[in-house]
Amino acid sequence: xxxxxxxxxxxxxxxxxxxxxxxxxxxxxxxxxxxxxxxxxxxxxxxxxxxxxxxxxxxxxxxxxxxxxxxxxxxxxxxxxxxxxxxxxxxxxxxxxxxxxxxxxxxxxxxxxxxxxxxxxxxxxxxxxxxxxxxxxxxxxxxxxxxxxxxxxxxxxxxxxxxxxxxxxxxxxxxxxxxxxxxxxxxxxxxxxxxxxxxxxxxxxxxxxxxxxxxxx
Amino acid sequence: xxxxxxxxxxxxxxxxxxxxxxxxxxxxxxxxxxxxxxxxxxxxxxxxxxxxxxxxxxxxxxxxxxxxxxxxxxxxxxxxxxxxxxxxxxxxxxxxxxxxxxxxxxxxxxxxxxxxxxxxxxxxxxxxxxxxxxxxxxxxxxxxxxxxxxxxxxxxxxxxxxxxxxxxxxxxxxxxxxxxxxxxxxxxxxxxxxxxxxxxxxxxxxxxxxxxxxxxxxxxxxxxxxxxxxxxxxxxxxxxxxxxxxxxxxxxxxxxxxxxxxxxxxxxxxxxxxxxxxxxxxxxxxxxxxxxxxxxxxxxxxxxxxxxxxxxxxxxxxxxxxxxxxxxxxxxxxxxxxxxxxxxxxxxxxxxxxxxxxxxxxxxxxxxxxxxxxxxxxxxxxxxxxxxxxxxxxxxxxxxxxxxxxxxxxxxxxxxxxxxxxxxxxxxxxxxxxx
Ligand SMILES: Nc1ncnc2c1ncn2[C@@H]1O[C@H](COP(=O)(O)OP(=O)(O)OP(=O)(O)O)[C@@H](O)[C@H]1O
Ligand SMILES: [Mg+2]
Numbered sequence: 001x002x003x004x005x006x007x008x009x010x011x012x013x014x015x016x017x018x019x020x021x022x023x024x025x026x027x028x029x030x031x032x033x034x035x036x037x038x039x040x041x042x043x044x045x046x047x048x049x050x051x052x053x054x055x056x057x058x059x060x061x062x063x064x065x066x067x068x069x070x071x072x073x074x075x076x077x078x079x080x081x082x083x084x085x086x087x088x089x090x091x092x093x094x095x096x097x098x099x100x101x102x103x104x105x106x107x108x109x110x111x112x113x114x115x116x117x118x119x120x121x122x123x124x125x126x127x128x129x130x131x132x133x134x135x136x137x138x139x140x141x142x143x144x145x146x147x148x149x150x151x152x153x154x155x156x157x158x159x160x161x162x163x164x165x166x167x168x169x170x171x172x173x174x175x176x177x178x179x180x181x182x183x184x185x186x187x188x189x190x191x192x193x194x195x196x197x198x199x200x201x202x203x204x205x206x207x208x209x210x211x212x213x214x215x216x217x
Numbered sequence: 218x219x220x221x222x223x224x225x226x227x228x229x230x231x232x233x234x235x236x237x238x239x240x241x242x243x244x245x246x247x248x249x250x251x252x253x254x255x256x257x258x259x260x261x262x263x264x265x266x267x268x269x270x271x272x273x274x275x276x277x278x279x280x281x282x283x284x285x286x287x288x289x290x291x292x293x294x295x296x297x298x299x300x301x302x303x304x305x306x307x308x309x310x311x312x313x314x315x316x317x318x319x320x321x322x323x324x325x326x327x328x329x330x331x332x333x334x335x336x337x338x339x340x341x342x343x344x345x346x347x348x349x350x351x352x353x354x355x356x357x358x359x360x361x362x363x364x365x366x367x368x369x370x371x372x373x374x375x376x377x378x379x380x381x382x383x384x385x386x387x388x389x390x391x392x393x394x395x396x397x398x399x400x401x402x403x404x405x406x407x408x409x410x411x412x413x414x415x416x417x418x419x420x421x422x423x424x425x426x427x428x429x430x431x432x433x434x435x436x437x438x439x440x441x442x443x444x445x446x447x448x449x450x451x452x453x454x455x456x457x458x459x460x461x462x463x464x465x466x467x468x469x470x471x472x473x474x475x476x477x478x479x480x481x482x483x484x485x486x487x488x489x490x491x492x493x494x495x496x497x498x499x500x501x502x503x504x505x506x507x508x509x510x511x512x513x514x515x516x517x518x519x520x521x522x523x524x525x526x527x528x529x530x531x532x533x534x535x536x537x538x539x540x541x542x543x544x545x546x547x548x549x550x551x552x553x554x555x556x557x558x559x560x561x562x563x564x565x566x567x568x569x570x571x572x573x574x575x576x577x578x579x580x581x582x583x584x585x586x587x588x589x590x591x592x593x594x595x596x597x598x599x600x601x602x603x604x605x606x607x608x609x610x611x612x613x614x615x616x617x618x619x620x621x622x623x624x625x626x627x628x629x630x631x632x633x634x635x636x637x638x639x640x641x642x643x644x645x646x647x648x649x650x651x652x
Contacts, residue, residue: 046650050646050649053559055558055559055645055646055649056646075563075564076563076565079558079561079562079563079564079566080561080563082559082560082561083560083561083562084561088559088560090556090649092552094552094553094555094556096223096553096556096557097553098223098226098227098229098230098553099218099223099226103218103222103226104218106218107218107219107220107222107223107557107560108560109218110218110219110220111220111557111560111561111562112560112561113561116218
């Protein structure tokens with residue numbers, strides 16, 4: 001495995017509506033490292049995650065993921081790179097309604113360019129405790145079950161980096177800790193780097209790397 | 218699970234609306250297909266029926282009616298022509314062949330054509346079974362007529378006066394089947410051929426001059442032969458009198474008549490000139506089947522145009538409704554689209570998912586519509602003898618159907634294009650921020 005940092009941020013700056021919403025010092029996360037982005041609402045956590053995921057391009061500075069400068073990748077190449085390298089868990093989970101849990105995972109494998117691996121799908125669902133729900137469609141699952149399915153989908157293709165935006169903010173203390181532990185365990189299982197954006201200080205203690213964002217005037 | 222699989226899954230998620238779209242499109246495509254096949258087949262049939270006939274000469278009246286009655290064997294004749302006029306035509310050096318027709322009777326629903334044996338070579342037809350008629354009251358049946366009547370050689374069938382149904386049944390011994398024609402794919406298949414003498418004789422027996430039925434579909438009764446027919450032999454003449462109406466004034470029947478004469482000219486340019494000459498200098502009417510078929514087709518074409526419009530409106534309505542549904546579903550699924558992009562789908566990929574939904578609906582609608590259109594014509598040919606008579610069949614593919622397929626798929630693609638472009642342009646970060 002490469003010893004390059006999985007995430008490198010250099011002089012990153014993002015402006016929105018003529019206002020700088022993100023202006024960061026250089027920062028790096030070693031491969032397999034787990035980090036939390038901490039900051040109050042509006043401090044730019046989501047914006048930063050989108051930069052790291054290549055969903056938006058910064059106004060200045062660079063983002064390097066697994067040694068690749070995202071600025072060098074354009075259009076379809078960036079989409080493909082993202083699919084192969086990064087798994088994302090959203091606060092609103094975003095499982096595809098028209099597909100079953102299994103099919104959601106199979107689609108993730110396909111879009112990541114990985115072979116359809118029924119055993120891998122089943123193992124992932126089993127580890128997350130939702131194998132018995134494999135053939136249900138997402139709207140027939142509880143929110144907790146959907147969250148596990150969403151994490152399963154983010155890790156099934158063995159990404160090098162997992163991004164999660166507010167994965168615990170809607171959960172009670174016990175469940176928030178459990179969800180964070182689950183994400184860490186899954187990231188560890190596939191050797192992935194993990195970046196969680198949250199304003200939820202309850203879970204921050206579990207992370208070795210912390211990047212604090214401040215609300216900008 | 219592929220993007221194509223997702224396309225189908227999303228279609229299944231709205232199966233009810235999408236089934237309706239498929240059905241709507243199918244109705245439009247079926248109408249367009251059936252119409253195309255019907256007009257192509259009738260046009261083909263009309264031109265085949267009229268092939269090789271340069272002129273039709275008959276009594277003054279409507280040229281269209283003359284051609285309809287004596288070439289296509291629909292409608293009633295315009296009147297009669299004297300046998301002398303027919304003979305004059307046969308002597309014209311510009312005319313290669315002149316075939317007399319005696320019309321007005323039917324046999325089991327098939328029109329009887331009194332003519333001469335020269336009729337067969339004129340049409341390039343041949344006897345498949347038995348022989349050509351020789352003596353009066355012998356008949357050679359067209360292939361379809363024989364099949365429909367289940368006729369065997371030697372069987373006898375009564376004839377009826379008038380070309381519609383329910384004409385008076387002639388009181389004679391009936392026609393004896395002596396032959397069956399090979400199938401020609403023309404109107405000949407539906408006819409029953411006999412000699413002119415037979416027709417004259419039948420009318421001598423049951424239809425004295427001046428006793429024509431009013432009403433029903435029926436032509437002018439043919440005058441029976443003169444006592445001393447030019448080409449008749451004494452035997453036939455005597456035969457005619459065996460059943461002769463006692464006391465019928467022979468002097469009133471002194472003129473032989475035919476209904477119309479089919480003419481082939483020696484050179485193609487002679488036709489129009491001969492037609493003008495006949496129409497201007499004689500009491501007869503000459504008409505060109507090609508002209509009248511074209512006129513007939515422009516009449517049919519107007520109706521077809523209206524029907525075609527109906528088909529297009531249906532296809533357009535289906536496309537609009539596909540468009541509306543896809544656009545509405547896009548609002549719900551924009552999150553899915555952003556998600557697909559974060560999972561590695563390209564812009565082109567999500568464009569394809571939307572376009573694919575339009576194309577799948579269109580493909581199913583077109584396939585179902587083509588099947589329905591062909592099935593409809595097949596059913597029409599099963600149910601309607603008239604349709605069968607026109608040579609209508611569902612078991613034929615017309616090259617023009619490719620345009621219906623292209624049109625149907627194009628409508629589906631067009632309906633999906635705007636939603637698909639919308640998906641293509643989706644701003645991932647913004648969409649993710651919204652929900
Ligand atoms: N498209 C945009 N146009 C203008 N301003 C924007 C836009 N997107 C984000 N911002 C601003 O950028 C700042 C950072 O937003 P961001 O969503 O990254 O914050 P956050 O830390 O994720 O907040 P929260 O914890 O509430 O999710 C906010 O002040 C927000 O108003
Ligand atoms: Mg946020």
